[in-house]
Amino acid sequence: MSRPAAKTEPRQDASFPARLNAAAAETERLLERLMSDALVDGEIARPARLMESMRYSSLGGGKRLRPFLTVETAALFGVPRERALMAGAAVECIHCYSLVHDDLPAMDNDDLRRGRPTAHKAFDEATAILAGDGLLTFAFDILGRPETHPDAAVRIALVTGLARSAGLGGMVGGQLLDLAAEGRFGRNEAPQGEQGVLTMQAMKTGALLHFSCMAGAILGGAQPDKRDAVSRYGKILGQAFQIADDLLDVEGDAATLGKAAGKDAAHGKATLVDLLGIPGAHARLSALVADAEAALAPFGADAATLTDAARFVAERRA
Amino acid sequence: MSRPAAKTEPRQDASFPARLNAAAAETERLLERLMSDALVDGEIARPARLMESMRYSSLGGGKRLRPFLTVETAALFGVPRERALMAGAAVECIHCYSLVHDDLPAMDNDDLRRGRPTAHKAFDEATAILAGDGLLTFAFDILGRPETHPDAAVRIALVTGLARSAGLGGMVGGQLLDLAAEGRFGRNEAPQGEQGVLTMQAMKTGALLHFSCMAGAILGGAQPDKRDAVSRYGKILGQAFQIADDLLDVEGDAATLGKAAGKDAAHGKATLVDLLGIPGAHARLSALVADAEAALAPFGADAATLTDAARFVAERRA
Numbered sequence: 001m002s003r004p005a006a007k008t009e010p011r012q013d014a015s016f017p018a019r020l021n022a023a024a025a026e027t028e029r030l031l032e033r034l035m036s037d038a039l040v041d042g043e044i045a046r047p048a049r050l051m052e053s054m055r056y057s058s059l060g061g062g063k064r065l066r067p068f069l070t071v072e073t074a075a076l077f078g079v080p081r082e083r084a085l086m087a088g089a090a091v092e093c094i095h096c097y098s099l100v101h102d103d104l105p106a107m108d109n110d111d112l113r114r115g116r117p118t119a120h121k122a123f124d125e126a127t128a129i130l131a132g133d134g135l136l137t138f139a140f141d142i143l144g145r146p147e148t149h150p151d152a153a154v155r156i157a158l159v160t161g162l163a164r165s166a167g168l169g170g171m172v173g174g175q176l177l178d179l180a181a182e183g184r185f186g187r188n189e190a191p192q193g194e195q196g197v198l199t200m201q202a203m204k205t206g207a208l209l210h211f212s213c214m215a216g217a218i219l220g221g222a223q224p225d226k227r228d229a230v231s232r233y234g235k236i237l238g239q240a241f242q243i244a245d246d247l248l249d250v251e252g253d254a255a256t257l258g259k260a261a262g263k264d265a266a267h268g269k270a271t272l273v274d275l276l277g278i279p280g281a282h283a284r285l286s287a288l289v290a291d292a293e294a295a296l297a298p299f300g301a302d303a304a305t306l307t308d309a310a311r312f313v314a315e316r317r318a
Numbered sequence: 319m320s321r322p323a324a325k326t327e328p329r330q331d332a333s334f335p336a337r338l339n340a341a342a343a344e345t346e347r348l349l350e351r352l353m354s355d356a357l358v359d360g361e362i363a364r365p366a367r368l369m370e371s372m373r374y375s376s377l378g379g380g381k382r383l384r385p386f387l388t389v390e391t392a393a394l395f396g397v398p399r400e401r402a403l404m405a406g407a408a409v410e411c412i413h414c415y416s417l418v419h420d421d422l423p424a425m426d427n428d429d430l431r432r433g434r435p436t437a438h439k440a441f442d443e444a445t446a447i448l449a450g451d452g453l454l455t456f457a458f459d460i461l462g463r464p465e466t467h468p469d470a471a472v473r474i475a476l477v478t479g480l481a482r483s484a485g486l487g488g489m490v491g492g493q494l495l496d497l498a499a500e501g502r503f504g505r506n507e508a509p510q511g512e513q514g515v516l517t518m519q520a521m522k523t524g525a526l527l528h529f530s531c532m533a534g535a536i537l538g539g540a541q542p543d544k545r546d547a548v549s550r551y552g553k554i555l556g557q558a559f560q561i562a563d564d565l566l567d568v569e570g571d572a573a574t575l576g577k578a579a580g581k582d583a584a585h586g587k588a589t590l591v592d593l594l595g596i597p598g599a600h601a602r603l604s605a606l607v608a609d610a611e612a613a614l615a616p617f618g619a620d621a622a623t624l625t626d627a628a629r630f631v632a633e634r635r636a
Contacts, residue, residue: 047494047495049494049498049503050491097451101447101448101451106442106443107444107447124424125424126424126425126494126497126502127494127503129422129424129425130490130494132451133419133450133454133490134485134486134490136454136455137484137486137490138481138486140458140477140480140481141481141482141485143477144474144477144478145478152470152473152474153470155470155477156462156470159461159473159477160459160463163455163456163459163462164459166455167452167455167459168353168365168368168369168372168455168456172368172448172452172455173364173365173368176365176367176448177365179444180365180367185442185445189365189367
């Protein structure tokens with residue numbers, strides 16, 4: 001079942017879509033290989049149904065924005081591409097697990113994801129919960145491997161960064177605040193005002209996008225000034241992503257999105273688009289793209305693709 | 319909120335219950351402190367409801383058998399107790415998350431756990447799913463910290479071992495096979511015969527108990543022969559634990575167990591007790607206790623507490 005690692009190495013001058021698609025294809029092949037070879041204590045064990053549901057939930061779709069950010073940030077520091085792809089694959093496992101759990105009936109109760117039935121519809125709720133748990137756990141399995149980086153201290157820095165961005169104070173905490181914003185747990189627990197919404201979004205989607213960028217800097221042993229520049233860029237990118245997402249929820253339609261639209265309003269959830277208005281949200285997005293470009297200034301022309309990535313995130317239609 | 323680390327250090331000649339209770343109390347205090355201090359990227363972020371549900375699901379109960387095994391195995395190799403407690407706390411987070419998710423309506427649908435309402439009853443389903451995800455992620459946060467071990471290579475070995483014992487090829491995979499054993503996914507996916515049941519149990523509960531012991535050997539930098547001895551002991555202990563569990567399901571009652579009894583028969587699930595009969599299962603348990611003692615022979619008198627632990631696991635009434 002094992003295949004050789006992907007060899008595709010896009011030329012530095014390849015167009016943005018070509019680079020994005022190349023990283024997506026390589027991530028897909030890597031995830032497929034890693035899951036096919038999943039080991040336990042030296043033996044191979046893969047209960048068929050769990051394997052199938054984990055594959056369904058992580059392969060065959062998605063822009064793979066997070067692994068792309070890791071790959072492109074890592075490239076700034078001369079990190080071998082196959083190492084960046086390993087770290088990116090780990091981040092993508094976390095992202096995919098979060099979609100599976102967020103779609104569950106007890107959470108957002110979505111039937112559609114990337115134009116296909118959600119995992120609990122394609123399988124069943126118990127299998128979907130376990131597929132999510134399996135993907136979450138597998139992310140740390142991937143980061144633990146020497147192929148990610150030969151230096152254990154670097155791998156541990158990735159483990160800590162991923163755990164913090166994905167956990168209590170990051171994505172998981174943000175998803176709880178997101179449910180709270182719908183009024184589920186009563187008024188007192190709902191995030192209040194622009195700062196409350198910004199914090200909720202920074203945790204729910206921002207933290208993992210930020211870490212996707214930081215992973216490249218960690219792999220590359222970046223000096224503090226460069227590391228701080230990547231960190232600023234990652235935070236700005238996360239904010240832009242979420243405003244674009246909120247705008248899509250208002251302006252998009254299910255056919256283009258591959259998932260339900262208009263959900264925020266239906267759930268009575270405050271977003272930045274409510275607080276800023278649609279034109280105000282577009283203006284904020286443009287400002288964030290400019291901020292992202294400014295944050296990348298220390299890298300000069302090398303960061304052109306990451307600047308494009310900020311623009312892509314801000315202007316995406318799906 | 320921060321408290322100094324627990325100082326209790328039971329004397330080597332303390333009785334087995336005293337040692338078990340001391341490790342449980344220290345684990346409880348450590349988990350409480352770690353969660354109170356939960357950090358994200360240098361800042362503290364703890365959504366109140368998520369924090370409360372994670373605390374509810376991990377504090378205030380349980381024998382803490384897994385951290386105890388880590389502490390006692392680590393003691394064989396002279397590992398400082400506070401390091402073993404860190405690794406044990408990580409394992410306990412995994413154990414507690416698995417209970418929360420296994421109790422969910424879509425899984426085993428249990429209302430009672432350790433004599434209290436299960437997390438989704440005390441809170442709600444969405445919060446319970448997120449509390450489980452948060453605890454799972456937090457386990458790796460804990461293992462990443464220098465307090466667990468100053469050497470990053472040792473911490474990474476713990477991360478890999480925990481991820482493999484908890485994931486696809488371990489606990490998560492075993493839980494899927496357990497549901498399959500109830501016939502949920504049709505006849506073809508149910509584990510078949512004694513070997514099928516043994517594999518399912520080795521994955522579902524055995525893998526994490528095994529790792530609880532291995533964590534001590536990893537922290538202690540055990541030589542291969544001693545490491546193998548601990549590994550053999552851990553596997554035997556896992557088998558004994560599960561047979562005792564199956565016997566309790568047949569012979570126990572809910573009041574003593576703090577959870578529902580008779581569930582296996584109600585779900586039509588084959589267990590080793592069905593395959594061996596009740597007297598056969600008791601005989602197998604006695605043999606496993608003898609095997610556990612034999613596995614520990616290389617450690618001589620130092621391993622007396624671990625021998626007691628095997629007996630305790632085999633003979634427990636709750």
